[in-house]
């Protein structure tokens with residue numbers, strides 16, 4: 001009886017719109033209201049994917065939606081990026097949240113009624129374009145979060161900076177773009193957030209599950225290209241040649257010792273050759289061979305060590321063959337994404353409240369790479385995975401034509417991200 005009578009004022013307050021209601025209930029209420037529109041937007045984005053640094057229509061849609069919410073919107077950031085500020089009605093810190101918005105040169109092969117049929121020119125080739133990494137989900141989720149938090153604006157203790165980032169998959173060769181350009185253009189200043197959050201759809205997790213890593217989450221990605229120049233000859237006269245194919249074979253074999261003999265057994269690393277080009281015919285020893293690959297590490301000193309070993313192996317192998325070896329390029333892409341340990345520990349309980357403890361899994365660091373790291377190297381960052389697979393269905397891997405992220409991941413993403421932002425602001429308010 002006592003409990004019942006205590007309930008009455010709360011109900012009255014709620015109906016007057018004055019209740020300091022559980023933020024999760026508020027978030028749920030808002031999600032119910034906006035979900036149909038947000039799912040529609042996701043379909044629109046999925047059906048009209050745009051390649052990195054070409055996200056023109058995507059950016060326009062985002063900006064229009066955010067303006068409709070009454071946010072301060074800035075466009076043309078790092079070419080096609082959009083940044084918006086939501087100032088809460090109460091004093092508090094600034095926190096940022098980031099969604100990537102670009103698609104990939106992949107031809108979609110799903111049965112989705114809103115599957116992409118878009119084609120574009122990429123590196124001089126006609127290609128299909130697809131949201132094959134779930135960035136359509138990320139964009140839709142973040143627009144949803146902006147809606148939810150706008151509805152809670154008066155109670156919000158602090159400011160949320162919404163970052164919609166282009167070119168996460170990497171700008172076309174010769175162009176700048178993505179998170180590094182956003183940072184360079186000052187996206188983390190005026191106002192500077194004291195933490196940043198990001199999520200990524202995950203093809204290995206069911207809808208309703210969330211995953212995170214504490215500390216190292218995703219590796220750094222270096223790409224390189226090597227050219228071995230020999231001497232061309234008839235295939236029947238190897239004695240007249242300097243065979244770059246045999247030298248390339250030795251180089252490729254020896255390169256694997258970087259991982260197995262140079263790195264400690266405890267040090268994560270991947271050395272992969274992605275392409276090898278040389279020769280035209282069975283009876284011609286070609287003049288040269290080109291090899292391209294990637295090296296993944298978690299610490300800058302390991303990346304430097306790997307590059308030094310690659311150069312030494314190339315020199316040794318080609319000298320022995322009488323050929324010449326040239327490192328045409330060795331480029332460092334995104335650094336490793338390292339989740340701030342304290343921020344991780346204070347955020348995970350909030351994720352557990354959203355989906356239940358048994359649905360939040362700590363996952364080992366992955367050898368994929370993410371340019372979220374450029375933000376997380378500036379301010380403490382936390383990046384987590386959003387399950388995307390509808391039970392009973394399958395998704396192809398990221399970047400493949402059968403990649404399949406289900407709409408039902410959207411409300412989970414909105415709820416998780418909205419709640420951890422509100423939770424962060426509430427815990428860090430003055």
Ligand SMILES: [Zn+2]
Nearest residue numbers: 133169398399
């Ligand atoms: Zn991707």
Ligand SMILES: [Zn+2]
Nearest residue numbers: 133134135200
């Ligand atoms: Zn991605």
